[in-house]
Amino acid sequence: MARLQILELPEVFVGAASETPFVLVIDQWEPPPYPGEDGPHPYEGIAEKIGARAVLVFEETVEIPANDTTAYLESVAGCGATGPNFASPIAGRVEVRQPCPYCGDRQMIPRSQFTEHMARVHPEEDSPGA
Structure with a gap:
């Protein structure tokens, strides 16, 4: 066929x-x-x-060759991975940011520093969702 x-x-x-x-x-x-x-x-x-x-x-x-996926399938099957690898070197290095509603350019502030940013740059405003 x-x-x-x-x-x-x-x-x-x-x-x-x-x-x-x-x-x-x-x-x-x-x-x-x-x-x-x-x-x-x-x-x-x-x-x-x-x-x-x-x-x-x-x-x-x-x-x-572009349609051959056997190398990919063998590498995935060979690693024994069943889900995300949280022991990866990049695990834990992802930084979540949120926009500052009071900065004119809507700066993206790391979530871990948002409260400090609000207190330092916008002391007169309430910290939304800090």
């Missing part, structure tokens, strides 16, 4: 818009036992209908 694969081409920018062109790759295709001599190919016109740049049809197997 034939396989369908997508080969993404480099992104194209047209003005402010962008698009990712692609090629449809059909491999493991088995031609009919008695092809018609004057009839069209079964995949003729498909590229225009689906918006592909081209359709490539092969009787043999064609592997597209």
